[in-house]
Amino acid sequence: MSAQVTTEEPVREGVTPPSPGAPRDRWRSRWPVWSGCLAALWSLLYGAAGLYWAAGGAGYPFAKVADDRSSASLLEPSRAEIVGPVIAAVGAAGVVAGVLMARGVGKGRARTWLLAYGWISACAMAFAVPDYSLLGLLVFAPLLVVFAFTGVPGPQDGVGDVLYWHRGNLIIIFVGGLLWAAATLAYQWRTANRCTACGRAPHGAARWTTPEATRRWGRWAVYIAALSSIPYDFTRLAWYFGWPLGITRPFLEDMQNTPGMLEIGLGLGLLSTAGGFLTHGLISRWGEVWPRWVWWKAGKRIHPLTAVVPATTVALVLVPGGLMNARHVTAEMWGANGPGILWTVWGLALGAATLAYHLRRRGACARCGRA
Incomplete structure (x- = not known):
């Protein structure tokens, strides 16, 4: 059996609820829905890419390449015919899980499995698969803006020699991890009858x-x-x-x-x-x-x-x-x-x-x- 949970929150007496007509408020109040949809969409697109790479398509981002075009990802180097089908399978499961989370469906064991899938996916994509590229991008972001106009010092020909595909792919995966974290947190709060704005339970804060x-x-x-x-x-x-x-x-x-x-x-x-x-x-x-x-x-x-x-x-x-x-x-x-x-x-x-x-x-x- 499954249960569908509403996104509406009870409002205490004396508290003025946000105007339902304001687009910004509607967007905020429906984040349990759109976060699950975005996670499902990301899984669909990246899963399709995995299927493409498994079939021999070009651009597999974990292939063994020259050191100046590689990353230090957990999955690199690896073979597309092995990892590609795994990416496709995980993506297909993500589409199903994301849609179920967006609809607020699931209780008991089904809810536990959805939460496990969501949090494992979020941690794997945001923490395990990437390398230090995101940290480097954050630290050197101001310089990269300058380099886009002046050129990169040293042997590099441009910013493309710093932000190449193997690193850019890790940023895409990291974003996917954040989407899954948002979708899973929203689903966890929503199906536990917690406020989806603050996470507090009906009996008050922990x-x-x-x-x-x-x-x-x-x-x-x-x-x-x-x-x-x-x-x-x-x-x-x-x-x-x-x-x-x-x-x-x-x-x-x-x-x-x-x-x-x-x-x-x-x-x-x-x-x-x-x-x-x-x-x-x-x-x-x-x-x-x-x-x-x-x-x-x-x-x-x-x-x-x-x-x-x-x-x-x-x-x-x-x-x-x-x-x-x-x-x-x-x-x-x-x-x-x-x-x-x-x-x-x-x-x-x-x-x-x-x-x-x-x-x-x-x-x-x-x-x-x-x-």
């Missing part, structure tokens, strides 16, 4: 989501996130000053002979340190009210999304980068990839700290009125 609780575990999450970046920062600083910490002397000399290489490493280390410092804003007053050193906004309230959006973005791209480093670390060159393994810890801790910040500042729900 104890671990109260402001007092989030301050406690959110503080520990911030500390772990900040400490996780230190090994990476320290090794890059050591290399800049000529100490081959965790790498061979010839490798250090190669970097010293490559213009700008050590400076880029130092810059990334300092950027990482700055990120660790900014993480403390998630548990500090200056993370809720603009401090004096931001003089043009000093004393004004910080909108929660100002912190939640960038922190969530960084947390999401850190995890696959850390998992990739775990697959490539060696004893002789542990300094190159070893500290990066902690990016996974950093990303998970930063995600937890961001969740705590969001829960602490979200207030009463505008739709269901629960606090």
Whole structure:
């Protein structure tokens, strides 16, 4: 037996519901439907691509290619005739699961299977399959805009030599993972009779989501996130000053002979340190009210999304980068990839700290009125 769940939310007395005629409000209220539809559509298109590659079509993104056109994905290198049918099968299952989630169908064991498929798909696509490309894209995004007009320094002919197909495909897969996470979360809340705007149950918020609780575990999450970046920062600083910490002397000399290489490493280390410092804003007053050193906004309230959006973005791209480093670390060159393994810890801790910040500042729900 199956059950179809409505997307309508009960509204508490005294709480003004959003105007049903506003397009923006309609779009928000129906996100459990469109998120499932988008996940199903993504699965249909990528599954069809898998079928095409399995049949011998060109452009298989996990094939063995030259190093300057490859990625460090979990699936690379692999053969299209083996992985292609798997992609097609997973895509077909995703179409069915996405449609069922969009319709709010399923209870009991069927609901459990749909949730398992959704969360496994989301984690595999967003974290396991990609490499560090997303993190690199985020860090170097401003430079890529400049390079689009000035050209890329060094032997590369253009931005296409940086964002080539094998890397672009990983971005597509990552987006698919985010779609599946959204669809599954919406379905989980919807079929549990929770508010699809805030996730609260009819009997109120869980104890671990109260402001007092989030301050406690959110503080520990911030500390772990900040400490996780230190090994990476320290090794890059050591290399800049000529100490081959965790790498061979010839490798250090190669970097010293490559213009700008050590400076880029130092810059990334300092950027990482700055990120660790900014993480403390998630548990500090200056993370809720603009401090004096931001003089043009000093004393004004910080909108929660100002912190939640960038922190969530960084947390999401850190995890696959850390998992990739775990697959490539060696004893002789542990300094190159070893500290990066902690990016996974950093990303998970930063995600937890961001969740705590969001829960602490979200207030009463505008739709269901629960606090």
